[in-house]
Amino acid sequence: xxxxxxHPAGRGAVAGGDNxxxxxxxNYAVDHKPVLRGLDVEFRRGEVTAIMGPSGTGKTxxxxxxxxxxxxxxxxxxxxxxxxxxxxxxxxxxxxRRMGMLFQNGALLTDIDVFENVxxxxxxxxxxxxxxVRSLVLTKLxxxxxxxxxxxxxxxxxxxxxxxVALARAIVMDPDILIYDEPFAGLDPISMGVVMRLIRSLNDxxxxxxxxxxxxxxxxxxxADQSYILSEGQVVASGSPKELHxxxxxxxxxxxxxxxxxxVPFHYPAPDYxxxxxxxxxxxx
Amino acid sequence: xxxxxxxxxxxxxxxxRAGALTRFSSRLxxxxxxxxxxxxxxxxxxxxxxxxxxxxxxxxxxxxxxxMGLQGHDLLARIGSEESLGTGAALTLLKELGPVVTAxxxxxxxxxxxxxxxxxxxxxxxxxxxxxxxxxxxxxVVLPRFLGGVISMPLLTGIFVMVSIFGVQLIGVQxxxxxxxxxxxxxxxxxxxxDVSEGxxxxxxxxxxxxxxxxxEGYNAEPTAEGVGRATTRxxxxxxxxxxxxxxxxxxxxx
Numbered sequence: 010x011x012x013x014x015x016h017p018a019g020r021g022a023v024a025g026g027d028n029x030x031x032x033x034x035x036n037y038a039v040d041h042k043p044v045l046r047g048l049d050v051e052f053r054r055g056e057v058t059a060i061m062g063p064s065g066t067g068k069t070x071x072x073x074x075x076x077x078x079x080x081x082x083x084x085x086x087x088x089x090x091x092x093x094x095x096x097x098x099x100x101x102x103x104x105x106r107r108m109g110m111l112f113q114n115g116a117l118l119t120d121i122d123v124f125e126n127v128x129x130x131x132x133x134x135x136x137x138x139x140x141x142v143r144s145l146v147l148t149k150l151x152x153x154x155x156x157x158x159x160x161x162x163x164x165x166x167x168x169x170x171x172x173x174v175a176l177a178r179a180i181v182m183d184p185d186i187l188i189y190d191e192p193f194a195g196l197d198p199i200s201m202g203v204v205m206r207l208i209r210s211l212n213d214x215x216x217x218x219x220x221x222x223x224x225x226x227x228x229x230x231x232x233a234d235q236s237y238i239l240s241e242g243q244v245v246a247s248g249s250p251k252e253l254h255x256x257x258x259x260x261x262x263x264x265x266x267x268x269x270x271x272x273v274p275f276h277y278p279a280p281d282y283x284x285x286x287x288x289x290x291x292x293x294x
Numbered sequence: 295x296x297x298x299x300x301x302x303x304x305x306x307x308x309x310x311r312a313g314a315l316t317r318f319s320s321r322l323x324x325x326x327x328x329x330x331x332x333x334x335x336x337x338x339x340x341x342x343x344x345x346x347x348x349x350x351x352x353x354x355x356x357x358x359x360x361x362m363g364l365q366g367h368d369l370l371a372r373i374g375s376e377e378s379l380g381t382g383a384a385l386t387l388l389k390e391l392g393p394v395v396t397a398x399x400x401x402x403x404x405x406x407x408x409x410x411x412x413x414x415x416x417x418x419x420x421x422x423x424x425x426x427x428x429x430x431x432x433x434x435v436v437l438p439r440f441l442g443g444v445i446s447m448p449l450l451t452g453i454f455v456m457v458s459i460f461g462v463q464l465i466g467v468q469x470x471x472x473x474x475x476x477x478x479x480x481x482x483x484x485x486x487x488x489d490v491s492e493g494x495x496x497x498x499x500x501x502x503x504x505x506x507x508x509x510x511e512g513y514n515a516e517p518t519a520e521g522v523g524r525a526t527t528r529x530x531x532x533x534x535x536x537x538x539x540x541x542x543x544x545x546x547x548x549x
Contacts, residue, residue, distance in 0.1 A: 078422065102428035102430075105426055106427075112423055114418060116422065116423035118420055118423075119414075119420070129405070133427070133428075133429045133434070134428065182427075184430070260416065
């Protein structure tokens with residue numbers, strides 16, 4: 010099992026102090042290239058847990074493992090007490106009904122309007138009277154401030170609005186776990202602030218557990234109870250935002266302070282710069 | 295040496311795709327009964343694949359018929375049998391031209407629409423989002439579209455043949471002055487129910503092939519703009535070749 014993390018007092022209701030998801034010794038490779046190497050991560054129930062790290066370090070892969078879209082080459086992924094790799098499709102779908110996920114681009118269905126997008130999981134999984142569906146959808150849309158946009162098509166929404174609609178859709182089935190993949194990417198400061206507050210308030214108001222993958226250190230620091238920093242498929246640091254801020258590791262410093270060069274190099278591996286330029290000059294002659 | 299390795303790669307790629315298509319079709323066949331339990335979704339897709347293809351089918355059918363009228367009359371006039379124009383045209387259209395041309399038009403209009411729509415849903419994470427919402431995209435997205443195409447194709451074939459015969463009649467009777475009664479009565483005498491069913495069977499077979507290829511290509515498209523474009527192109531090319539190959543096989547079996 011992975012390391013037990015200290016739980017910061019205050020925010021988030023921890024249901025029995027147990028974990029909602031645990032990844033233990035997880036390895037995962039694509040075309041023999043390792044993406045995750047012996048990853049140990051725990052997500053505590055009732056908390057907002059952030060996964061941060063430079064691009065290409067396996068953050069989205071981690072989410073795909075939790076949601077059962079891919080299976081680990083080695084190690085275990087346990088979500089809500091069930092080992093994901095051992096689940097057949099029906100059991101996996103039953104588990105996913107207890108999850109909500111917000112995609113980076115919203116992933117709204119483009120052939121139906123905002124109302125129907127939010128109603129989609131209800132219509133697929135529950136045979137509810139139309140009046141009840143309407144009430145539930147309007148309630149969720151109101152929670153994200155978009156009740157007035159119910160009749161708009163996804164193409165008519167801004168990036169921030171799309172993500173809020175997707176958030177309403179993600180919570181319409183009252184999930185136990187909410188997963189956010191880069192929820193702040195490409196948003197203007199106002200939309201970013203709105204989404205940030207929504208993540209925290211939904212987590213606390215609905216008593217759910219949230220997993221947030223993000224690059225945005227400053228925003229994450231304001232809402233996360235616990236954070237992990239990943240690099241090259243491994244956890245290089247974990248703890249509360251304050252603990253990470255004071256972390257002595259150079260790679261953590263580079264990431265937290267947004268330094269262009271450091272343990273994570275600015276340049277992609279390449280031959281000697283001057284040698285390459287001179288060779289190009291000679292070839293041109 | 296490189297030609298040999300290229301050939302090896304191409305063969306491996308072909309076998310991989312053939313295997314994937316077999317798995318995909320088996321799964322589709324397995325879940326097909328579930329498709330009829332959601333009539334609204336099915337009706338929507340019959341509308342998309344069928345009703346929205348009506349204009350291109352009817353316009354093409356009319357002109358194919360009129361060309362057949364001109365060419366058929368020219369040919370039959372040489373042997374003094376112009377009055378057989380209706381019969382000859384009807385048999386050609388019912389047994390061969392109607393199903394084949396309809397399938398090629400269907401692949402170009404509805405097939406590309408299906409492949410690009412599903413491919414774009416893949417590229418924009420809509421299919422993944424459904425999976426995360428515990429909704430099987432094969433049942434919710436692929437199956438209704440596949441069945442919509444299968445149901446539409448024989449109907450479109452019938453409409454194409456009817457409009458084409460009207461086009462033949464327009465040229466033969468209205469333009470060249472063939473006796474109207476002779477035109478229709480000879481057609482009724484020589485065209486049998488088996489000829490009509492042959493056309494509809496071919497329409498159904500081509501409908502299954504073209505719809506399957508379209509949804510398979512779309513569902514397995516690379517999630518990029520280029521990938522969706524490639525899937526759309528492959529849909530048209532593979533559907534056209536499959537239609538012509540299947541045409542030969544079905545004709546040989548039915549004759």
